[in-house]
Amino acid sequence: MxxxxxxxxxxxxxxxxxxxxxxxxxxxxxxxxxxxxxxxxxxxxxxxxxxxxxxxxxxxxxxxxxxxxxxxxxxxxxxxxxxxxxxxxxxxxxxxxxxxxxxxxxxxxxxxxxxxxxxxxxxxxxxxxxxxxxxxxxxxxxxxxxxxxxxxxxxxxxxxxxxxxxxxxxPFGPIKDVIPYLMRRAQENTSVGGQTGRELGLISKELQRRKSQA
Ligand SMILES: Cc1cc2nc3c(=O)[nH]c(=O)nc-3n(C[C@H](O)[C@H](O)[C@H](O)COP(=O)(O)OP(=O)(O)OC[C@H]3O[C@@H](n4cnc5c(N)ncnc54)[C@H](O)[C@@H]3O)c2cc1C
CATH class of the missing domain: 3.20.20.220 (TIM Barrel)
Structure with a gap:
């Protein structure tokens, strides 16, 4: 717990x-x-x-x-x-x-x-x-x-x-309780600079890999 x-x-x-x-x-x-x-x-x-x-x-x-x-x-x-x-x-x-x-x-x-x-x-x-x-x-x-x-x-x-x-x-719960949580994540993701950009690049690469296998 x-x-x-x-x-x-x-x-x-x-x-x-x-x-x-x-x-x-x-x-x-x-x-x-x-x-x-x-x-x-x-x-x-x-x-x-x-x-x-x-x-x-x-x-x-x-x-x-x-x-x-x-x-x-x-x-x-x-x-x-x-x-x-x-x-x-x-x-x-x-x-x-x-x-x-x-x-x-x-x-x-x-x-x-x-x-x-x-x-x-x-x-x-x-x-x-x-x-x-x-x-x-x-x-x-x-x-x-x-x-x-x-x-x-x-x-x-x-x-x-x-x-x-x-x-x-x-985390899960009613929308009104979850929105502040999601806002904190959005703020954090803009402040982590390079790491978020790199992660987006990796997601695009993975999407391409899955499409090419479909
Ligand atoms: C499984 C899980 C459970 C979590 N549970 C909680 C929880 O119970 N309570 C809670 O508060 N958070 C919780 N978090 C969120 C966590 O505290 C961080 O906000 C988030 O993970 C980003 O930090 P990071 O370690 O990923 O590293 P990074 O993205 O490298 O660091 C970002 C963090 O560094 C710190 N930071 C940034 N700039 C400064 C500055 N100028 N001066 C001082 N410090 C700075 C802040 O904490 C910021 O969130 C949880 C995260 C995970 C993954």
Whole structure:
């Protein structure tokens, strides 16, 4: 069960409840996963603190690592209300903490069940390379990759082809609830520059391949 993360101002009770649930349900295998948004500058430390709690209480830490989807909203609220922004100063800092988080989880894979929830090519590859370097299989029960349905099939399909445990994440619900989600994806896709263009090129290539086989 993946518990999503949303705005910082509602996250503390979500974290507390999720950790309590992990302490109950994750004793012998990982059932409950928390989500950690690494565009927050405090989440790498929180990941490490959650790991310490897992050691102390003897449960498996479920950690779904994302970069985070509410950056503009977070920054605006912090500016409007006059408190320091919880968001990293730049993309490089989010990328660094995300990849360090992936490494931390893989370095402690006996106690941490990691979900690499990302469309970032480097982060996905980095996780796979770390696993292989350690001689661990890509379908290890404590690692899973996931991309949003309709996005980055090139990453999902290649991971599946390499034998990794990977899925598409499919949000569903009434149109009025789903539209803001789709708008966030549209905004993100315009900001990812080169990667989205490359993905479109790959989709056209795949369409041509399928047509030529029909
Ligand atoms: C399976 C799955 C589940 C998800 N669940 C959640 C969830 O529960 N909660 C949630 O918030 N999001 C969730 N997301 C969305 C995720 O947080 C990202 O918004 C999205 O995946 C884009 O990030 P990326 O890792 O794919 O990498 P990229 O496309 O390389 O990075 C884009 C991200 O980098 C960060 N970034 C961009 N510019 C800056 C900047 N100037 N300063 C600081 N950081 C910057 C932002 O987080 C931005 O979304 C999920 C994504 C997936 C694939």
């Amino acid at each position: 993946f518990i999503d993360a949303e705005e910082t101002w509602i996250q503390d009770p979500v974290d507390a409840l999720t950790i309590l649930m992990m302490d109950t349900f994750n004793k012998t295998r990982c059932v409950v996963y928390n989500t950690l948004q690494h565009y927050r500058h405090d989440r790498l430390d929180f990941l490490k603190a959650s790991y310490e709690a897992a050691l102390e209480r003897n449960f498996i830490l479920g950690a779904k690592l994302v970069r985070g989807a509410y950056m503009e909203k977070e920054r605006k609220r912090a500016a409007d209300m006059g408190y320091p922004s919880p968001i990293q100063p730049d993309k490089e800092s989010s990328d660094r903490d995300y990849n360090d988080g992936v490494k931390f989880c893989i370095d402690h894979i006996e106690r941490v069940a990691l979900v690499v929830a990302s469309h970032n090519e480097y982060s996905n590859l980095y996780a796979a390379e770390l696993m292989l370097e350690k001689g661990l299989p890509l379908d290890h029960p404590h690692i899973h990759w996931s991309q949003l349905y309709g996005m980055s099939d090139n990453i999902t399909f290649n991971l599946a082809h390499a034998g990794a445990s990977v899925s598409k994440y499919l």
